[in-house]
Amino acid sequence: MNNMTRFTRQILILGICTVLFSCASASKDRLPDLQIKAGTAKVVGKVINFQVKEGEDNPSITLWYPNPVTADESLFETPLNDDGSFYFEVPIECNIIGLIYSEIFNTGISVGLVDNEEVKLEVVFDELGNKKAKVQSSLSFTDGDAVSIEEVMMRFYGHRFPAEPFYDKSPEDYAQNELKQLEGRAEYALEGSNLSEKAKFFVLNHFEMIYFAGRLLTYKDGIELNYRGLNQEADWGDFIPQEPTRSYYSFLKIFDLNNPKYLYYHAYVRGLQFILTIDTLNILTIKDTPIEDWLKEVKTKIADLVGFDTGLFYEMLAANAYSKQFIDETKPLSEKQKENIKAYFKNKEITKILFKKNEEIVKINEEIGNTIVNQTPSVPKEALMDAIVSKYKGKAVAVDFWATWCGPCLDGMQKSKKIKDDMQDKEVVFVYVSGAATKKTWDEKIKSISGEHYYLTDEEWDYVLDSFGFEGLPMYLFYDAQGVLKNKVTGYPGTDRMQKMIEETLP
CATH class of the missing domain: 3.40.30.10 (Glutaredoxin)
Incomplete structure (x- = not known):
């Protein structure tokens, strides 16, 4: 059996497993599907039974969350007040799961951020210094999940496999190895956890997106790191990873990239940004091209790879084509681009978000001097x-x-x-x-x-x-x-x- 046949079979097997998992999971065991809608979320928090040591400053509390349209990772920091209280009021691009962390927590706390809703978070330390969290939000997990999700994610990131050389193998063999490691890491991370079914569904999707964006789409980086790790004394400049052929990217069908469940994860947006830059796919920069025309050309290159030619994926890919311009070039939208955005997006919230980001880029350009x-x-x-x-x-x-x-x-x-x-x-x-x-x-x-x-x-x-x-x-x-x-x-x-x-x- 040749490499391509084995790889295709691997995709089919994983695809079947994904379908079975999705069918077995009731809607009550999943977070709701997300819709892009700009808004404002509030978090009212309190830390109980924590004492600042004499002579030390009050610690800071940080809130992190992803933004699927602009591809930004938002970070807000606020000092813990003397009475243990803290407060955030932040802009969001859709309802989203955020992470609250601090130097006084050993792991972060997952919280649902909802437009026009005041999320309440209470963090309680016991006599041994262990923390428990109580979260009140319409987009939430159990109180135990709020603390345990990040612990499971750290186990996933921290799991290591024995170093094996695969830099001299084909891209398809590399992908098989990565998919096998994804399964092993997920099993290790969840072993012994007490996550609810809803939280398990959330982290499993997160695991998928981490490998989608951080491993499979970054084949050349992964191969180069493997070579460097196993050839410390070699001249690294002599090693040039082979370029994957177009068929390598058939793994994209595994992930059902039209599914709005992936909007929860920054890795999904990172994946969109990577797709726009892959040499083999040769997707042209959007520039002043009308979005409809640009997407028509894009679909000739990737529709058969992702398995569909309409839907959320293409809408988010187009939005991220402009966000990529913001990120890579710090370049504001042209008047023609503004016209194209207004004409194409039926969800005017996407237009609103892109235009607001454009205002920030214009301001940055004014400060470039x-x-x-x-x-x-x-x-x-x-x-x-x-x-x-x-x-x-x-x-x-x-x-x-x-x-x-x-x-x-x-x-x-x-x-x-x-x-x-x-x-x-x-x-x-x-x-x-x-x-x-x-x-x-x-x-x-x-x-x-x-x-x-x-x-x-x-x-x-x-x-x-x-x-x-x-x-x-x-x-x-x-x-x-x-x-x-x-x-x-x-x-x-x-x-x-x-x-x-x-x-x-x-x-």
Whole structure:
């Protein structure tokens, strides 16, 4: 039996299993189907039996949730009040499941965010420091699920398989291996859990989308990581993963991508963004093409692969074609694009959301003049950071080490915007140092990031990270006005703590 036959059989088997699971699951055991509709959600929360240690600041509470039209991941942070209360009022693109987390929680808490509804969340710590959550929302799981869902997700992410070489195998063999691992990881993650049927259905769909977007659609990245992991001493530049043929993407039929259940997951939207960029599929950038005409061409390339030629999938793909323009180019909509959007989308909420995002992009473009690209100093790598910081002597310097592909880095930048706004009249400079990405990608990404920018070679980047003992991104250094390093931290430290560290370095 050849590879393609085996792969097709694997798809059929998994497809049958998916159908059986869907049929066996009653509607009461599923979350409701989502519809795109912009709105506002509120969360009123209280943490009980938690005491802030003397001399420490109140911890922050963070709310995260996905946005299926703009492909944004929203992050909002608020300090915990002295009485243990906290509050969020946030814009949403549809009713959605969000995650509330904090340094005082060992795992996040899943909450349903509903338009024009005040969600109530109570987090109670017992004498041993264990937490329980009580959630009141019309879009919710059991109280036990609210805490356990994230624990199950962490088990899924944390499960590791023995390293085996598959970089020299065909794309179809790679896909078979990934589907097998998906099954094994899901079984491991759910083993012994007390999730309700509704929560199990939710996490199983999430597992599917993680592999859809993060593994199967990113074949070349997966193969390259496998090669690097098993060939530490090799010259990685000599390895070029083979390009999958069009038939490889027949796995898309597995996932019923027209199903609105997937709107709950950011991985679904990431998958749409990946589909738009796959060389083999050759989907043209939408530009000023009328959406109807653009989709007609798109369907000639992927309709047989996904298994249908109408439905929600194409509507979301078109919306994300514009969102991709926002994300990749920080480019506002043209007048022609606005006309096309108005003419095509029957759900005017999608139009409303895209136009609101466009207003944000226009505003960002007005601030682009505050982005300063610097020539990296021509000094030995050992003296590089001293040379960069010395340029700003007399001012405090906050250095942000980041990469274009690093989600937490970009999240940290979003959170720190308020600090930059609040400190505009202070003697502080915000410096952004990056590497480990193509120069072209970096050039595009920094357009929306005001501050002083430096791009390092691979050798400079590796040396600087090693010299400061950093093991992850983002990373931050804080220098005083005399160029003396006063603090360093890995991971975004929280808005309040970061502002405090900067204030301590001000002249």
